[in-house]
Amino acid sequence: MTMATRTVLPYLLIGLLGLIAPYAAPAFRVQLALLWMMILFALTWDLGGGQMGYNSFGNVLFFGIGCYVPAVIQRDVFFRVEEYTFLGSAPPAVKYFAGFTLGLALAVGVAAVVAAVVGSGILGLRGHYFAICTLGVSVAAGEIASGWDYIGAGSGMVAPIFPGPPGQAGLFFYYVLFVLTVICFFTLKWLYGTRFGLAINAIRDDEDKAEAMGLHTTRYKIVAWCVAAVFLAPAGGAFGHLNNFIDRDVAFPGATVGVWMVLMAVLGGKGTLWGPVVGATIFHVTQELFWTYFLHWQRVALGLLIVVIVVFFPLGIMGWLRERWPEKFGETVDPVTLGESR
Amino acid sequence: MLDNLFLLWNAPVLSVQLLVDGILIGAIFALAAYGMALVWGVMDIINIAQGEFVMLGGYVTFFLATAGVHPLYTVPLAAAALYCLGWGLYRLVVFRIVDQDMFISILATFGISISLQQLANELFQADVRTAESGLGSFFLADGLVVVSQIKVVAFFSALALGAGLFLFLKTSRLGRAIRATAQNARAARIMGIDTDRVFATTFALNAAICGAAGSLVVMTWLIHPYLGLAYTLRSFMIVTVAGLGNMGGVAFASLGLGAAENFAGFILGTEYQAAFVFSLLVVILMWRNLRLGRQRKHLK
Numbered sequence: 011m012t013m014a015t016r017t018v019l020p021y022l023l024i025g026l027l028g029l030i031a032p033y034a035a036p037a038f039r040v041q042l043a044l045l046w047m048m049i050l051f052a053l054t055w056d057l058g059g060g061q062m063g064y065n066s067f068g069n070v071l072f073f074g075i076g077c078y079v080p081a082v083i084q085r086d087v088f089f090r091v092e093e094y095t096f097l098g099s100a101p102p103a104v105k106y107f108a109g110f111t112l113g114l115a116l117a118v119g120v121a122a123v124v125a126a127v128v129g130s131g132i133l134g135l136r137g138h139y140f141a142i143c144t145l146g147v148s149v150a151a152g153e154i155a156s157g158w159d160y161i162g163a164g165s166g167m168v169a170p171i172f173p174g175p176p177g178q179a180g181l182f183f184y185y186v187l188f189v190l191t192v193i194c195f196f197t198l199k200w201l202y203g204t205r206f207g208l209a210i211n212a213i214r215d216d217e218d219k220a221e222a223m224g225l226h227t228t229r230y231k232i233v234a235w236c237v238a239a240v241f242l243a244p245a246g247g248a249f250g251h252l253n254n255f256i257d258r259d260v261a262f263p264g265a266t267v268g269v270w271m272v273l274m275a276v277l278g279g280k281g282t283l284w285g286p287v288v289g290a291t292i293f294h295v296t297q298e299l300f301w302t303y304f305l306h307w308q309r310v311a312l313g314l315l316i317v318v319i320v321v322f323f324p325l326g327i328m329g330w331l332r333e334r335w336p337e338k339f340g341e342t343v344d345p346v347t348l349g350e351s352r
Numbered sequence: 353m354l355d356n357l358f359l360l361w362n363a364p365v366l367s368v369q370l371l372v373d374g375i376l377i378g379a380i381f382a383l384a385a386y387g388m389a390l391v392w393g394v395m396d397i398i399n400i401a402q403g404e405f406v407m408l409g410g411y412v413t414f415f416l417a418t419a420g421v422h423p424l425y426t427v428p429l430a431a432a433a434l435y436c437l438g439w440g441l442y443r444l445v446v447f448r449i450v451d452q453d454m455f456i457s458i459l460a461t462f463g464i465s466i467s468l469q470q471l472a473n474e475l476f477q478a479d480v481r482t483a484e485s486g487l488g489s490f491f492l493a494d495g496l497v498v499v500s501q502i503k504v505v506a507f508f509s510a511l512a513l514g515a516g517l518f519l520f521l522k523t524s525r526l527g528r529a530i531r532a533t534a535q536n537a538r539a540a541r542i543m544g545i546d547t548d549r550v551f552a553t554t555f556a557l558n559a560a561i562c563g564a565a566g567s568l569v570v571m572t573w574l575i576h577p578y579l580g581l582a583y584t585l586r587s588f589m590i591v592t593v594a595g596l597g598n599m600g601g602v603a604f605a606s607l608g609l610g611a612a613e614n615f616a617g618f619i620l621g622t623e624y625q626a627a628f629v630f631s632l633l634v635v636i637l638m639w640r641n642l643r644l645g646r647q648r649k650h651l652k
Contacts, residue, residue, distance in 0.1 A: 131641075135638075137454055138454045139637055139640075142398065142585070142637075143633070143637040146630045149585070149630045150627055153626045153627035153630060154631075157621070157623035265466070269466065273459075307474065309473075312466060313463045313465070313470060314463065316466065320456055320459045321456070
């Protein structure tokens, strides 16, 4: 096996698995779709939290915007309210998909603008001030959504019914989320290899020094947040349409999904490319088990899980592997410099 | 929204009502915020489970009151129960994160917060609870301003608790040890202070203060399992505005926040009151950042 096949093979295998999974396990289509969404959550969180050192609890803001914008577009531009509530026949497919596509495009735009505006305000904050501030942002967004009549206030919004036989919706949104996550993964992989990746790593390691070296740190931080927003928004759009119902708790789950994003990345190993993927997969599968066997107690268990992982396993899986076998990760330890540093 | 503003303009006595109510609730915020400042200052931990301590203190009072005890007598019991919980949590989890990165402590206490919140939700149900104190109301300005007596009692209890804690920290031997540890934990250890015990006491004391605050909350307003985060974020906001270690500032910021929240609830409508609190947090942090940025530019 040559080097090239060895690097490409895992991607091909995972890609193939992702393509056939909904047919191999049709009963779990929605769960599998959510698995890809979780991976996307962890990846986009890690861009800010792991690679840049800006631990955000507020990334659900963009997810929520992504939930609401397409639903509003469908309601105001493509469908009349009567067509929503009329359960008998599915709406015409062309209209549905046109509305969905336009909605996603707009959601990406809105989320990017919000990320730039909010980000330029709060990305200057450091450390725990940033973390708590983003927590405030996500909770505030949820509260505003639950009071704003235009987007349904407390009673929420409904997306139009998916055109096509039941079960088809799961398949469609599975592939939407799958493709989105794959694009996200490769975009981030590419980004981390560029100057941009080095810059955000420099910000994580020592922001003052990075600034002193002439990096426009705030610009880099805002761009990183916008990239996260651009991927989170369409994920939100797909999830909102898949779930068919959107309210505060679905769109802005700051105290649940907002924390899971962090947990998944930490579990897998923050600051690595594969860590979030591994962490999200393990987390999602475990969570599904908790749902099944610990009915009602799963959230308590989740809280304990956070404590245990963070306190006893802060390096995460990839971090631990890296510490155990540094040479497999391309890190060379030069005995001479090691001797000198001692 | 404008209608409400006009209403305030035409009937100034409404403002008095809002102000009084706000200031009375503000004293309770001050307790939780003071606890947060204590833990933050001494242990360098931002405790996200702060609001959950408040909530649990409220439940202690609620259940004792349902059992027939007058709720006012349960304040020390709630504090004692939460002191034990705080001590236990320190011995189980918190001592492991004292020297760690701030991010780890935030995430770990977030985990504790989620567990406690969900535990309360499972054990006590999600219903909104309140404990009747059986006290009446004061009618001022020909009955236009109504102040319930329990709120006044709660206000003064909060003040007394705060003052008691202040005196404890200033005068007692343990209080001095706590302040010494806050100044420099390493030096304190060299001087023979058992910092681990100091940390445990600090964390437990914080939980006890929050428990007492929660006990006052359930008598004056209401509690439910999910109210924790709001108290945590309020405390953080108050401490940030006042500055760490500024006791008078904490009191003023709390009373101000209570009043501002009440006015916002009236003007924007109660559905936006919570949104106002959290948005205010974001705005305050942004403003602080701008101010610090300006100072930094000034330095060069």
